[in-house]
Every structure is written in structure tokens, then in C-alpha cells.
Amino acid sequence: MTRIESLEILLFAGLCLIVASLALWLVARIDRTKAEQSAVLETSDQERPIFLFDRGQFVDATLPALDMAKDHGLEDLGWSGLADILQPRFSRFPDRVSDLGRGNYRVIRADPPDRAVVKVLRWDEVTKVTIVEARTESSAPSGTNDTPSAAERAPYPIWQTGASGGVLWANAAYDALAPVDDTGYRPAVFDVPVSESFDILQPVRTSVHLPGQDEPLWFDVASVADNETLLHYAVDANAIVKAEVAQRNFVQTLTKTFAQLSIGLAIFDRNRQLALFNPALIDLTTLPADFLSAGPTLFSFFDRMRETQVMPEPKDYASWREQLAELVDAATDGRYSDTWTLPSGLTYRVTGRPHPDGAVAFLFEDISAEVSLTRRFRAELELGQSVLDRITQSISVFSSVGVLSLTNKTCKQLWGVETGYCFAELTLAESLDFWRERCEPTNLWTRIRDFANSYQNREPWETTVTRLDGTPLICRVAPLSGGAFMVVFAVVVEERTQREEREISAL
Structure with missing residues (x-):
């Protein structure tokens, strides 16, 4: 070789x-x-139509899928052949595998009114295509498994995301907010934080802005881990958001209204912390605005008022807390109303009123001017009464409706009755009966009654009357302002001093 x-x-x-x-x-x-x-x-149900492709080439199928493709020939099936089979029902089924776009999972819905879907699941170069009929299946997976049809038909959005935040699956309510494009790509509609550890997330409230709508849609989204994905459940929160906005506007309106009040307002919530106050409270209590804005407790609020002498000083601090607790209890029942006389000379009316949800409100009103006017008016009345009591004639003043409203001490001396009786609210008819029983018969009482019933051409007049004991009296009747009139009885004496004459003339 x-x-x-x-x-x-x-x-x-x-x-x-x-x-x-x-x-x-x-x-x-x-x-x-x-x-x-x-x-x-x-791992799949062999009764479903499932096609398996590797790099776009047909490699395997279930019996229902083979039966579906028998008229097209398995030798030349390929991806384009599957597109020819499915596109009459699923017009958005892509012509090429590369047209599937981003993501490992896509759901392609049939043309209405057909409710079937095609689910495309990809592992590297391997692609699984599953046809899901609406009458027996749902288009919603959970991980690699199908979810019940209830999730697909839920009225609120439900969707599944991967670790990167991409949407893997969503139900019809989600797609109604953001339809799937021609490539099967489903955009992310909700701004939900992505959890790398797939822990259970706290519910978040987020909004969705739809084209052509001025107002956003609000949802409360709860997320839970499902293997290496997250399932998100959105609940309509529009009514809650509108109610919160309405409540916020109402509180702002109340705040603006309270700001115009001269009465100080302090509202404490069920935890007895200051929740709302108006500027008048600062003026009346002289408490700093930063202290009130910090939301002090009810006890610290009144403690601070005691320190600044804006409330009566208690006799001892030990009983102060007990008094304050009784004050709160009374305000809670709507029973607290008190007048505070302060060392500065001011006088406050403090009222406690219950509010919904366990809250309590205190109203602080400066009544110093009112109290001063009342005291001055009372002093003037007492002065006038003392003057009347010094006059020796019996004076009885009747109002326009015939009620005894004013008299003097001479009633006791002249008619022999207690002074309190003369001050009682007697009517003119009762007074006439009283006098008639103690005097000799006369038409005087009829004349007085007719005078009281006439409101025009009233002129003073006088006459004489004799008591049953023989004492002669002079009775004078004179009109007063506002329809009132007075009846004066004077004892007849033979010699009158000039001073008595002047007094009678003045009346």
C-alpha cells in the first residue's frame, strides 16, 4: 500500500x-x-385544539388540532398554514411568528359575535397555539393554567403581569379600557408598582384617562402573587372618589362659612382631637394658631385655656380633671351650656353640642356687650321701680292687651294686700273685680273698661270713688305710649301740699 x-x-x-x-x-x-x-x-388537555411550532415550523398537535388541519395537509402546514386556518375567525392572528410582538403570552380574540380566543404561549423558540371555545373554556390563564370563565366575564378589570410589569393576560373589562393592537400587544393601563419579590402588595388607588373623556376613571387595585406573576384586581372607585371630593368641597365651604362667624368654633373628633376650628376661636381664646393647627387633644386644649386665663380658674387642680370630664360628657349629650366670667372682665357663653360619629363641638360666644346691656337695663328698671315705690299714690300700669305690667308698694298700703299680688300678671278684668269688691257701687269700673277697649281719642280723666271703709279716693286714668295706660288711686285729704300737687300733675 x-x-x-x-x-x-x-x-x-x-x-x-x-x-x-x-x-x-x-x-x-x-x-x-x-x-x-x-x-x-x-401538560395540556388533549381534548383541546393545540398546535406546537419550533422556529415557525409545525412539529406536533393534539387530535382536535389535527382534525382541524386535515384539509390543509400537515406536510405544508407551517405557521402561514395555521394563519390560513384561523384568520377567517381570528382576523388579527399574525401571518408570521415574529409578528407576535413583545411578551411570552398573547390572547387573540375572535371577531364578534364569536367569543372564542387563541392563546399563544412561547418558550424560547417553541410556540404553543391553543384554540379556546367560549362555550367550554375561558381565555384567562393563571400562570400556565386556565382560569375560570368568571374572571373573563367579571365586570371589573382583572389582569396578570410578569416580573417586568408587562401584561401577560387580561379579561374583557381590561381590554375595554385599552384594546389589544393588531400584533396582540396589550398595553399597561394601570399605574401599579412592580414587586420584584412578588409579595402581596398594598391596595392602591389609581386613575385611568380614556381618550375623549375629560374626567378620569378611578379604581382601587389589589395585587396578589401567583407563582412568578402578579394578579391584579381593579374595583370601580368612582363613586368613592366623587363622595370624597364632595365631602372635601363641603368641608371647605363650611370652613369658609365658619371663618365669617364671630362665634368661636372647635370641633373634636371621636378621638377627642381638634379637627376643625375657625379664626374667631383664635381671637376669643388667644391660643396660638400653630398650637390649634397641630390638633391638640381636648384636655390639652382646655388646659391651655386655663393657663392663659381664658376660662374660670378652678378651685383646685385635683378636681379640675373631673370637672373637665363631666363637661365633655355633658357636651356629648348636648347638655352643656355655661357662662364664663373671665378675670379680664369678659363674659363668654360656652355651649357643647354632639356631632356625628362621636365628635363633639364647642361654641365660644363673647356676650360681654349683651351682659353689660342687660345689667344696665336691669339697673335702670330697679331705679325706676324704686322711684315708683317712693310715690304715695297707688300706680297700676296695664299693657295694650290689658295685662298688669307695673305697680308700686302703695298697693299694699292702700288695698291691704301683699305686694307680690300687685306685681302678679293680673288682667284688667281681674283687677277691676278686685277693686269693685272693695269699693262702693259706681260706674267707674265700666268707664275704665271702655277706656281700655278704645284706641282712639284717649284723654286723661279722673273721678272719685269711696272704699267700703269710707275712705274717699281720687281715681285718675291716663293713656301711655304703645296703647298702654295707667290707673292712679290717691287718698283725698283736705289739705294738699304743693309737692303732692306737682306729683299728681306730673302723672
Whole structure:
């Protein structure tokens, strides 16, 4: 054997070895791919139409899927062949695998009114296509499993996201907010934080702005972990948000209204912390605005008022807390109303009123001017009464409706009765009967009654009357302002001093 022949044999042996190694590698890869593909199909319901592709080439299918594709030929099926089968019902099914766009999971809905869906699940180069009929299946997966049809038909958005935040699946309510585009890509509608650890997230409130609508839609979104994905559940919160806005506007309106009041207002919530006050409270209590804005407790509020002498000083601090607790209890029942006389000379009327949800409100009103006027008026009345009591004639003043409203001490001396009787609210008829019983018969009482009933052309007049004990009296009747009138009785004496004459003339 020549050297050339030996070299050819070695080359041929090497080539055979390379071919054998390549064949073994291809067999192993094909076996592994088939095993992976078989495993994919083994995890699915064999009664569903499922097609399996590797790099866009058909590799396997379930019996329902083979029956669906029998008229197209399995040899030339491919991705484009599957598109020819599905596009009459699913017009958005892509012509090429690359047209699926981003994400590992896509749901393609049938043209209305057909409610079937096609679910496309991808692992690297392997693509699984599942046809789900609406009457028996739902288009919603949970991880790699199907979710009940209730999730798909739920009136509120439900969707699933991966670790990157991309939407893997969503129900019809979600798609109504953001329809899937022609490539099957589903945009993220809700601004929900992504949890890398897939822990249970706290519910968040977020808004969705839809084209053509001025007002956003509000939702409360709760998220829970599901394997390596997150399931999100959105609940309509528009009514809650509108109620909160209305409440906020109402509180602002009340605040503006309270700001115009001269009465100090302090509202404490159920935890007895100051929740609302108006500027008048600052003026009346002289408490700093920053102290009130910090929301002090009810006890610290009144303690601070006691320190600044804006409330009566208690006799001892030990009983102060008990008094304050009784004050709060009385205000809670709506029973607290008190007048505070302060060391500064001011007088406050403090009223406690219960409010909904356990809150309590205190009203502080400066009544110093009112109290001063009342005191001055009372002093003037007392002065006038003392003057009347010094007059020796019996004076009885009747109002326009015939009620005894004013008299003096001479009633007791002249008619022999208690002074309190003369001050009682007697009517004119009762007074006339009282006088008639103690005097001799006369038409005087009829004349007085007729005078009281006439409101025009009233002129003063006088006459004489004699008591049963024989004492002669002069009775004078004179009109007063406002329809009132007075009846004066004076004892007749033979000699009158000039002073008595002046007093009678003045009346």
C-alpha cells in the first residue's frame, strides 16, 4: 500500500468519525426537542385544539388540532398554514411568528359575535397555539393554567403581569379600557408598582384617562402573587372618589362659612382631637394658631385655656380633671351650656353640642356687650321701680292687651294686700273685680273698661270713688305710649301740699 492510499484511508476514517458525531448530536437534539415538546403537550388537555411550532415550523398537535388541519395537509402546514386556518375567525392572528410582538403570552380574540380566543404561549423558540371555545373554556390563564370563565366575564378589570410589569393576560373589562393592537400587544393601563419579590402588595388607588373623556376613571387595585406573576384586581372607585371630593368641597365651604362667624368654633373628633376650628376661636381664646393647627387633644386644649386665663380658674387642680370630664360628657349629650366670667372682665357663653360619629363641638360666644346691656337695663328698671315705690299714690300700669305690667308698694298700703299680688300678671278684668269688691257701687269700673277697649281719642280723666271703709279716693286714668295706660288711686285729704300737687300733675 502506497503512502497516498494510506492518507486517503485516514481522511475517509476521519470524515466518517465527524459524520457519526454530527449524527449523534442531531439525534440527541431531536430527542430532547421532542421530549420538551411532548412535555408541553402532556401538560395540556388533549381534548383541546393545540398546535406546537419550533422556529415557525409545525412539529406536533393534539387530535382536535389535527382534525382541524386535515384539509390543509400537515406536510405544508407551517405557521402561514395555521394563519390560513384561523384568520377567517381570528382576523388579527399574525401571518408570521415574529409578528407576535413583545411578551411570552398573547390572547387573540375572535371577531364578534364569536367569543372564542387563541392563546399563544412561547418558550424560547417553541410556540404553543391553543384554540379556546367560549362555550367550554375561558381565555384567562393563571400562570400556565386556565382560569375560570368568571374572571373573563367579571365586570371589573382583572389582569396578570410578569416580573417586568408587562401584561401577560387580561379579561374583557381590561381590554375595554385599552384594546389589544393588531400584533396582540396589550398595553399597561394601570399605574401599579412592580414587586420584584412578588409579595402581596398594598391596595392602591389609581386613575385611568380614556381618550375623549375629560374626567378620569378611578379604581382601587389589589395585587396578589401567583407563582412568578402578579394578579391584579381593579374595583370601580368612582363613586368613592366623587363622595370624597364632595365631602372635601363641603368641608371647605363650611370652613369658609365658619371663618365669617364671630362665634368661636372647635370641633373634636371621636378621638377627642381638634379637627376643625375657625379664626374667631383664635381671637376669643388667644391660643396660638400653630398650637390649634397641630390638633391638640381636648384636655390639652382646655388646659391651655386655663393657663392663659381664658376660662374660670378652678378651685383646685385635683378636681379640675373631673370637672373637665363631666363637661365633655355633658357636651356629648348636648347638655352643656355655661357662662364664663373671665378675670379680664369678659363674659363668654360656652355651649357643647354632639356631632356625628362621636365628635363633639364647642361654641365660644363673647356676650360681654349683651351682659353689660342687660345689667344696665336691669339697673335702670330697679331705679325706676324704686322711684315708683317712693310715690304715695297707688300706680297700676296695664299693657295694650290689658295685662298688669307695673305697680308700686302703695298697693299694699292702700288695698291691704301683699305686694307680690300687685306685681302678679293680673288682667284688667281681674283687677277691676278686685277693686269693685272693695269699693262702693259706681260706674267707674265700666268707664275704665271702655277706656281700655278704645284706641282712639284717649284723654286723661279722673273721678272719685269711696272704699267700703269710707275712705274717699281720687281715681285718675291716663293713656301711655304703645296703647298702654295707667290707673292712679290717691287718698283725698283736705289739705294738699304743693309737692303732692306737682306729683299728681306730673302723672
